Amino acid sequence: MNKPTDKSGFFAALEDSPSADTFLRGLWKDNPVFVQVLGMCPVLAVTNTSMNALAMGLATAFVLLMSNVLVSSLRHFIPKQVRIASYILIIATFVTITDYAIMAISVELHKSLGAFISLIVVNCLILSRAEAFASKNTVGQSMLDALGMGVGFTFALLCLGVVREVLGSGSVFGFGLFPDGFQNWIVMILPAGGFFTLAIWLLLFNILKQKRATT
């Protein structure tokens, strides 16, 4: 990379290190939600509160990390012809573990996330990382990639969840921000609010990216 940089020290070192780049890509440049627009089902459906968004993000990140590691370590043993089926089996295993883990931690949370925990198995972000990255790279690299993507996904879900909860219920993580009598924006808790919020975040991200590209 021969960018004209005036950055020095830590960040310059980060940009030059390929491992750090693998990790950071998921956070910003290839953010799964704001750039790749992958896994829209949970992004729109379970971001009506910050708590749901965080739980969903962490659950997905966990499944992503474990399946990436396993897929990567088995990449020489899985025959090309049946690789997708094998990936799905691996992913499904970890989704089942997550499902039971969440149920054990909080039945309430499990109820509010509903079918969307099981649906992590068809989250295209996870399959796309397995297919595009983990099946071609070392275990360490795949782990970094999964961590970056997982954190990026959780960050994006939180971006939506916080905005929707503040406007839709007047609180963040259940803590009220306003005095009594707050007017809830009903639309923000409904799916329509998810689309609106996602559109506005995408708009902001694209503006930011354009600004960065021009300067």
Added chain:
Amino acid sequence: MFKQTLHISTSPHLKLGVSTDDIMRNVVWAMLPTSAFAVYAFGLSVFLLLVTSVVAAILTEHLLCRWSGKESTVNDWSAAITGLLLGLTLPPAFPLWMAFVGSVIAIALGKFAFGGLGYNTFNPALVGRAVLQAAFPAAITTWHPAFLEGRFTDIAGSTLALPFMEPTYDAVSGATPLSAFKFDGVAADSADLALGLVSGSAGETCALLIVLGGIYLIARNMMNWRIPVSILLTVYVLSGIMHWVDAEAYPSPVFMLFSGGLMLGAVFMATDMVASPLTAKGVVVYGVLIGLLVVVIRLWGGLPEGVMYAILLANAVSPHIDSALQNRVYGTHKKAKAV
């Protein structure tokens, strides 16, 4: 070498000389009687409501233009129209802060996010109203009676609700003719409806003044007359048939024409030049579609009024209407397919 004086431009080459600003200014003139009547009927609250929504729309447009480094397009009056239209579609005692939010959304999301005037897929004012309807369903269906005593000195309690706070409503509230018919089975008098002696959204009550504004615009050739005519005819014919089938269950066609936001929508909103189709055939299809949806939503839907959703849906399909009903290019065969 000779100096090039050849002008190269795309068609049309013959222009009327009427600019966007002229048309928009005339639309504002056409809406003024309706706005004045709204203030007369509902008093100070509506005056503040209209001022708030117009100012918020102009402010949003100006700030967004400035922020994105464009020349401010406030002077073309289109933002003022959006704000005024939004204000006219809101209930008279609607909280001002919600109107402000609606105006900002109308301009920022309904218009600016699509690229500004000329690019908006939907009528911006209706986008604002649709979001408000989804966000604050209680506030937007709480109606204030018209012609109250002391309406020019008192402000409705809910109008001045603090930002982000739930409004408290005065004890008096009225039902619109449409909801009265839908939920209580009471049909209002047709003359009252035409003259605007009923309750409803700020600017939708007086059908006659709206029609006058429309006739003014049509006479100045600044509005496609086919749109309102085809909408109103469709509603009249369809509801006439239903009324003839079962006069008890379905209201009379005259009631359907003059109640609710149909007149305001047909004359000032469906005729949005950007969001409606271009060809003469296209606008008729568009108008019939709106009329059909209005009748279906009003008679069989869960909501008493459906003009807003009807127009938004028709806006969404209007590009498709355009591409399906292209004019035959002069000199080509009938069967030649337009690209």
